[in-house]
Every structure is written in structure tokens, then in C-alpha cells.
Amino acid sequence: MKLLIVDDEAAIRLLVKKYADFEGYETDEAADGMEAVIKCRQSTYDMVIMDVMMPELDGFSAVKEIRKNSNVPVIMLSARGEEYDKIHGFELGIDDYVTKPFSGKELMMRIAAVLARSNSAAEQTARDTYENGGLKVDFTAHTVFIDGTAVEMTPKEYDLLAYFIKNKGIALTREKLLSAVWGYDFYGDDRTLDTHIKLLRKSLGDYRDSIVTLRGVGYRFEY
Numbered sequence: 317m318k319l320l321i322v323d324d325e326a327a328i329r330l331l332v333k334k335y336a337d338f339e340g341y342e343t344d345e346a347a348d349g350m351e352a353v354i355k356c357r358q359s360t361y362d363m364v365i366m367d368v369m370m371p372e373l374d375g376f377s378a379v380k381e382i383r384k385n386s387n388v389p390v391i392m393l394s395a396r397g398e399e400y401d402k403i404h405g406f407e408l409g410i411d412d413y414v415t416k417p418f419s420g421k422e423l424m425m426r427i428a429a430v431l432a433r434s435n436s437a438a439e440q441t442a443r444d445t446y447e448n449g450g451l452k453v454d455f456t457a458h459t460v461f462i463d464g465t466a467v468e469m470t471p472k473e474y475d476l477l478a479y480f481i482k483n484k485g486i487a488l489t490r491e492k493l494l495s496a497v498w499g500y501d502f503y504g505d506d507r508t509l510d511t512h513i514k515l516l517r518k519s520l521g522d523y524r525d526s527i528v529t530l531r532g533v534g535y536r537f538e539y
Contacts (some may be wrong), residue, residue, distance in 0.1 A: 317431065318342040318360070321392065322352040322378070323367040329417075332365055335420035337428075340475035349373030353381045361388055363427060363434075366410075368394035368401065376395060379408045389434045393418070446481045448539055451523050453481060462521055472497065473516045480527065489534040 317342050321332045326347075333343050342358070346352040350372040352364065365384065379390055390410045394401060397415040405413050411430045412424055427464040445452045450463035458474060462465045469477070475497050480488075490509055498508070513535065517524035526539030 317411070319354060320346060320352060320361045320364045320428070322346045322349065322357075322364060322370070322375070323369045324348055325367075328367065328393070331420055332423065336425050339424050339428075341427075349357040349375055349378030349381075352378050354449065356382045356388065363389045364390065365393060365423075365427075366372065366390055368405075371450060375524060376408060379405070379410060383409050383426055389430050391430060393425075431491050440452055449523075451520070451526075451539065453477065460519075462523065467519055467521075469519050472512055473519055476516055477520075480535070484537050484539075487530055487533055487536050491534075493495050493534060 317338075318330075319336055321329050321336070321343055321347075322464060323329050325331075329345050334343070336343050336461075344355065346355055349366075352366065353373065355361075360459065361384075362381075366375045366379060370378075373381075375394070376393060379392075379510045382388065384396045387409075391412045392410050393414050393416060395416040402413045408427055411434070411471070412426050414426060416445070423460060444454070446455070446457050452461040453459070460469055460477065462475065476493070479493070479496050494509055513527060517527055520526065523539055526537055528536045528538050532538055
């Protein structure tokens with residue numbers, strides 16, 4: 317996890333960096349809002365720790381600029397604890413607001429909490445939709461598109477594809493696939509699975525090779 321620490325006070329940056337390094341985070345620094353905006357355009361961060369009162373460009377204005385291109389989580393730091401400032405920050409899309417002086421340990425706890433919420437939201441989005449190249453699956457609507465064209469699939473083909481995608485890169489045994497897609501009490505034979513794999517590959521067209529056969533094991537989705 318990489319954090320961008322933005323504050324015009326070197327002592328504050330050093331304090332946050334000290335605790336962040338101890339927690340295992342990678343850190344980068346910026347001394348004002350303008351530098352922060354530029355760095356966010358040039359690099360990818362998992363979180364931005366942003367002071368409010370800074371030269372060149374204040375923290376609120378910097379967040380507004382960053383939000384034009386990125387949804388990176390932001391925690392604001394400020395010596396001012398007025399409700400107006402907090403509301404303004406949250407309206408801009410910040411994730412938390414910490415008033416100075418603050419405890420380094422508390423800030424680390426807040427960082428961990430925001431990152432956990434952010435990762436959870438990202439995982440939820442990933443579960444709702446999947447898009448890679450020309451393959452797009454909307455799990456909520458149960459629709460599949462290939463190169464912009466809707467693909468008709470049987471319910472079991474769709475269930476099989478959805479399970480593959482949600483277990484991307486994992487070797488799945490035949491027994492695991494039959495249990496997950498057909499039910500734990502399925503008493504059919506492997507030909508049922510093989511037939512549906514063949515149908516699914518046909519439906520996927522140019523993306524058929526994303527389903528890889530693992531001899532003696534089962535299958536793996538690699539696209």
C-alpha cells in the first residue's frame with residue numbers, strides 16, 4: 317500500500333511517515349497542494365493524507381483537482397475543526413477528517429479503516445460487473461456481452477461462467493464445479509460438466525481459450 321503524505325510542515329510529514337513506515341506502508345511526500353495534484357497524475361496511490369492550509373494550492377482545492385481523475389481515498393488533516401470545514405471536505409469526496417494535533421496511532425487506525433472500506437467497495441464492484449477486453453459480464457442483470465454484442469446463454473452456461481470469473485486463476489476440480497454450479501447433491505457424471513464447458517466455449521467465441529483444461533484436475537479461467 318502506497319500513501320502520499322501532503323503537508324507544508326516537514327515535521328508533520330516526518331511524523332506521519334514514521335508511523336506509516338512502522339505499519340509497513342510505502343510513502344511518498346508533497347509539500348503543497350499543487351505538488352500533490354501533479355504527483356497524483358504521475359503515480360498511483362492507495363491513499364492521500366492531505367493537509368488543508370497550504371501554500372500554492374490549499375488542500376480542498378487539491379482534492380477537487382485530484383477527484384477529476386481519481387477516486388483515491390483521502391484523509392484530510394487540519395488545525396481547524398469547524399463543522400463547515402468538515403462538511404465541505406466530505407462534499408468534495410474525502411473519506412475522513414482528522415483535527416490537529418492528532419495521535420499517530422489514531423491516524424494509522426483511521427487509515428486502516430478507510431482502506432478496508434475502500435477495498436470492500438472495490439470488491440463489491442468487481443462482484444457486480446466484470447470487464448476485460450471485449451468480454452463484459454453484468455452479474456446483477458445476468459447479461460454477457462462480447463465485443464459489444466449480447467450473447468444468449470443457458471442458465472447453467474451463465475452460472476458456470478460466473479463461477480469461473482469469480483474464481484479467476486484458481487484451479488477448479490470437476491467435483492468443485494459440479495458442486496458449486498449444479499448443487500452439492502448432484503449425482504450426474506462428468507459428461508454433464510464437459511458438455512456445458514463445450515457449450516460455454518462456443519458461446520464465448522474468440523474468448524473460448526480463457527477456459528483452460530487441466531488434465532487430471534479440471535479447469536481454470538485465465539482471461
